[in-house]
Amino acid sequence: MRSKNLHANFKWSSWLFGRPGKSKVPVIFFYGNLLLWGYPTYFFKILPVLYNAFWEWHIIFALSNVLMWIFFLKASLMDPGFLPQDTEEYHYAVRQAINFNDWKNGKNPLGRLCHTCHLVKPLRSKHCCMTNRCVSYFDHYCPYIYNDVGQRNRAYFLGFLLTMCINCLFGIYLCWNWFQVEGQSLLIGLGCLFLIIIGFVSAVMTGMCLYMAAMNITTNERVNAKRYFYLMDKTGKFYNPFDRGLRLNLLEFVHLIPPLSFDKIRRRQISEI
Template sequence: MKSSSCPYLAVKITPAIPVVGGILFFFVMGTLLRTSFSDPGVLPRATPDEAADLERQIDIANGTSSGGYRPPPRTKEVIINGQTVKLKYCFTCKIFRPPRASHCSLCDNCVERFDHHCPWVGNCVGKRNYRFFYMFILSLSFLTVFIFALVITHVVLRSQQSGFLNALKDTPASVLEAVVCFFSVWSIVGLSGFHTYLISSNQTTNEDIKGSWSNKRGKENYNPYSYGNIFTNCCVALCGPISPSLIDRRGYVQPDTPQPAAPPNGMAAYGATQSQSDMIPQEERVRE
């Protein structure tokens, strides 16, 4: 008699197996959806007036500096826990990005505490959804290991009854599950371990790839965001309050540049939505 792994093991071992598997599955899907559909920490772009004012301030600052050291254009320096951090100017959003923020080329937005853009969730991973991403990959690791262990147990129990080759022949779905889990468990568990390391040291993937900070406090490029304690770093990343979203979902989208008004000679300007028939004087319409 052929049977799948879950009903067979529920009868042979314990009926709690499908319950645990269902809980893990729904937790994985819940954290996946929460990561995909939540605001990662998008920073609003500057309005045309704000961008023009900021450009004016930059020109004044670079023009009035005299002799000696002249700061590079489009950057600012701030001190965080004794460490000098440069704030870079975003030419797309027209703002000075806050510390740890970066512009995502795929989402075309500046994101607070930018970690990376994850194609599997279809969203950036940043300040507001990092904990949900971490819980997603961690629970997915448990689910993959759980399925892999149950499939192996199923094959072993069936082998004791009818032999190994017959067990493989009778349960082709279990064999396929074992192969898929075997090749995927290493990458998933490895990714969970990597992000566990990042959380314990209070770093982001972006900072780790660039080698921005050193884990040793005595070095010049020490991490100013680390609390010096693994437990504190984990609590801040996973249990701290979630900052409110800066996106105005009910607001109107404003154009990046002001639309020029139509000149008085009746010719439509570039980008104007007024039709040619609307620009005909009233006297000519009556004459026609």
């Protein structure tokens, strides 16, 4: 009976706080602060003082907050681009490996296989050790959305960062005006400091995310470029075969045009390197 209760407790705690290595604490801390402290402070302390003078700002602030939550929920809950598991292609590749002639030349036909998901990894995908799945166009795992950022949710993730940044700027501006009317306050001061820190971090991340989208490269590829043969020219220097120019890269990022086929990319590599 006691062990049954312990088991039930363990399940509850991992449901609430996540499992070891994939903690929900950053999500709970951040959104707990926002819901239990940030919004009540805004509604009960700032809004009554500044409503008449800044009503247009409050409407924009409210709309931007709604958008931020929509982007957050989409980025957090949707499939980021998980690849199908246990594929026939994987088992075929494993069966064929024994007949591979280039083992002795240092080539490894199993290098592109994921033995956890049992699949042949397409170009630009990666196995994520946090979600334990292979993700198409893997960018990174984000503890603040408790999900991977990949091909399907990357635009929502950028929208989330951008709206969070805008909300922080609005929040700082409202706090500043509150100080002008009401004077000093520890509660509003701490809230303003929190907004400055989150605003700075989200502005840096928005800039980085926009830069990666404009260059058509993922964070994982940029950070681990040396591990990927397709990101090097003949001299071993960084080369990005996916870069189609700013406009097309951004259209591809938000799924308004399809990515280049891997055959086309290979042809570009051969002709341009």
